[in-house]
Amino acid sequence: MWNYNYYVYITTNPGKTVLYTGVTNDLRNRMDQHQSNKGRQKTFAGKYYCYNLIWYEHFTDIEEAITREKEIKGWRREKKERLTALTNPQWHTLVA
Template identity: 65%
Template sequence: MYYIYIVTNPAKTVLYIGVTNNLRQRTEQHYANRGQRGTFAGRYYCYNLIYYESFPDATAAIVREKELKGWTRAKKEELIAMMNPTWLSYNYSV
């Protein structure tokens, strides 16, 4: 199983979209890397998982990731709100 996911920073001002085959591990990595300048998610403290979708294969997940990365911030917010209207962190539930 593969996943696309969106993480945000504590202020919810920055969104990061990624792909993984292990959502729990990747979320833990984002948390461990918070504040590290070497990655976008680390630099902007994006570690709160607020949205995800599952896919049977990597190709489908990557296609969806690219699609979402092309969306406006407003459109991404609408998508997140459909699954998670209050933007609660799913870090401990995956």
């Protein structure tokens, strides 16, 4: 059986006023993409400078990861803040 890695993650902008939730199979590469897209109007994360990783969750099944991403995207900001605070109360930028 193959062991795959998928991540649901939340990034924020430097002012911590915007949250972006996504899913990826390569967290380090995805954070590099967010960095290189900052300021680009074509993407939400780029437009709002959401390149600081503040939370992530690991999965080995892509369907579970996508389901979790959709769940979190449906939450109000306050619930996302509580989720992030469980493991990163100060919202320090994490290293992928």
